[in-house]
Amino acid sequence: MEIFTENYFETGAIILFGIGFVTLMLHSNLIKKIIGMNIMDTAIFLFFISKGYVTNKEAPIVVDITKNPDSYINPVPSALMLTGIVVAVTTTAFALALTIKLYKHYNTIDLEKILEMREES
Amino acid sequence: MVKKMRKASAVFITLILIFVLLVGVKDLPEFGNINNPTNNILSQTYLENTVLETGSLNIVSGIILDYRALDTLMEATVLFSGLIVIMLLFKS
Amino acid sequence: MIKKDIILKEVGKIIIPLVQIFGIYIIVNGHLSSGGGFSGGTVLASSLIIMHLIYGEAYVEKNIKKETLIKFISISLIFYAVVKGYSFLSDVYNLPHPALGPVGKIFSAGFILYLNIVLGILVASIFYIIFSIFISKEV
Numbered sequence: 001m002e003i004f005t006e007n008y009f010e011t012g013a014i015i016l017f018g019i020g021f022v023t024l025m026l027h028s029n030l031i032k033k034i035i036g037m038n039i040m041d042t043a044i045f046l047f048f049i050s051k052g053y054v055t056n057k058e059a060p061i062v063v064d065i066t067k068n069p070d071s072y073i074n075p076v077p078s079a080l081m082l083t084g085i086v087v088a089v090t091t092t093a094f095a096l097a098l099t100i101k102l103y104k105h106y107n108t109i110d111l112e113k114i115l116e117m118r119e120e121s
Numbered sequence: 122m123v124k125k126m127r128k129a130s131a132v133f134i135t136l137i138l139i140f141v142l143l144v145g146v147k148d149l150p151e152f153g154n155i156n157n158p159t160n161n162i163l164s165q166t167y168l169e170n171t172v173l174e175t176g177s178l179n180i181v182s183g184i185i186l187d188y189r190a191l192d193t194l195m196e197a198t199v200l201f202s203g204l205i206v207i208m209l210l211f212k213s
Numbered sequence: 214m215i216k217k218d219i220i221l222k223e224v225g226k227i228i229i230p231l232v233q234i235f236g237i238y239i240i241v242n243g244h245l246s247s248g249g250g251f252s253g254g255t256v257l258a259s260s261l262i263i264m265h266l267i268y269g270e271a272y273v274e275k276n277i278k279k280e281t282l283i284k285f286i287s288i289s290l291i292f293y294a295v296v297k298g299y300s301f302l303s304d305v306y307n308l309p310h311p312a313l314g315p316v317g318k319i320f321s322a323g324f325i326l327y328l329n330i331v332l333g334i335l336v337a338s339i340f341y342i343i344f345s346i347f348i349s350k351e352v
Contacts, residue, residue, distance in 0.1 A: 004143075007152045014146060018139040025131040054160065055153040060180040061246060062172055065316065069168040072180070076164050079184040083196045086251065090203035093343055097207045100350065176313035176322040177244035186249075186325050190297050193328075197335060201290055204339050211352050 009050040016043035030102070030109045034095050041088040045081050052077040225267045232260040236333075243329035244322045250332025257333060258340035265345065279345070282338045289335040293328060300324050 004011050020043060023036030052074035060072040099109065106114050150157050167184060177183040185193055240253030265273050300323070303310045314321030346352060 003147055003149070007146065007149055009152065010146050010149060011143070014139060014142050017142070018135055021138070022132060022135045025135070026128055050152075051157075051159050053153045054155050060168070062178045062180065065172065069165075072168055074160055074164045075167060075180045075184060077159075079181050079189065082181075082185060082251065083192055086196050087199055090199055094203060094206060096347070097210050100347065101210060104350075172316065175325065176316055177325055178316065179244055179246060179249075181247075182243050182249050182325060182329075183322075186243075186328050187323070190300075190328070193332070194294060194297060197290055197293060197332065200336070200339055201286065204286070204342060207343055207346060208352055211346055211350065213351050 010047055013043045013047035013050070016040075016046070028111045030099050030111060033111075034092060034099070037095070038088070038092055041084075041091075045084060045088075049077050049081055221267050225263070229260055229264055232263070233257060236260060236337075240329055240333040241319065241326070244325045245317065245319070250329045251336055253329075254333040254336025255340065257337040258344075261337065261341045262344050265341075265348075270345075270349065279342065282342055285334055286338050286342075289331045289338075293331050293335075296324060296328065296331075 017040055020036045020039030023039065024033050025036075027033060027036075054073050057071050057073050060075045102114065103109055106117055108114065167188070168180065171180050171183045172178065175183040175187045177187075236253050236257035238253075239248040239256060240250060243249040243253070261273070261277075299308070300310065302308065311323050311327075312321070313323055320326070
């Protein structure tokens with residue numbers, strides 16, 4: 001059980017994923033579902049970027065050229081997740097645009113009332 | 122009554138999913154060890170050759186704009202197509 | 214109503230140029246310290262959004278039209294693709310390219326500075342146009 005208090009970044013990331021998933025499924029308001037999806041995305045980024053840390057080494061910005069190139073952390077996971085963050089922003093923007101169109105047509109943003117209105121017509 | 126059953130089963134399914142994932146976390150290597158499988162010859166090559174070949178002092182900028190610039194081009198395309206989709210939705 | 218607007222307008226006249234200079238500084242120092250195209254473009258977009266909220270839509274529409282911004286976006290994307298394709302070929306066939314330069318100056322590191330500037334303009338324009346579409350509910 002010590003591994004959960006030693007690797008606290010990975011444990012915290014998975015608990016955040018669970019919180020985001022529960023937010024996505026429990027509420028019936030559309031905006032809260034979109035917030036839950038965004039929390040799940042952030043948890044995945046935290047899990048992946050924390051794989052690149054090495055103890056007692058510093059950030060990969062070269063201040064002194066004559067330094068040993070073994071004294072920096074792993075730069076590859078940070079460079080790969082920059083693309084993912086931009087894709088998450090685009091997905092959230094698209095979901096919010098669809099919510100605005102739904103509100104203009106049905107005049108409510110409660111998902112269960114929208115499903116009832118669709119069953120009547 | 123049906124709503125309460127649905128909400129309780131949602132929390133139950135999430136707890137099972139998180140328990141399965143935490144069993145997977147138990148087998149992870151130690152945090153920050155230098156002998157992890159993720160610190161392989163790729164990161165060593167990037168750290169040694171970036172300043173000489175690209176001339177930039179920021180290693181992450183040198184990676185995403187010189188060695189892996191096609192990924193950044195695809196990311197800019199994703200942003201652009203997201204804008205096109207939103208403009209199509211709101212056309213009057 | 215009139216008194217609240219006067220405080221916002223007078224504070225905005227001082228703060229908005231400082232935010233824009235900070236955004237341009239983050240974009241241009243992409244290869245020397247942390248920063249780069251994406252974060253600098255976001256800061257620049259937030260300054261345009263604040264200007265829209267304080268001064269109203271007509272004031273921003275008079276100086277920065279939406280058709281010009283859409284042309285900026287298309288030209289930036291084509292420019293990025295062409296410059297990247299040229300820099301792939303310039304290593305094989307010994308074509309001329311910007312100097313790798315003395316390490317630490319601003320005009321160094323080959324094509325990285327120009328690609329950062331192009332990315333910054335692209336990201337700022339896209340975020341401002343998405344915000345303007347959401348708040349007026351029509352294109």
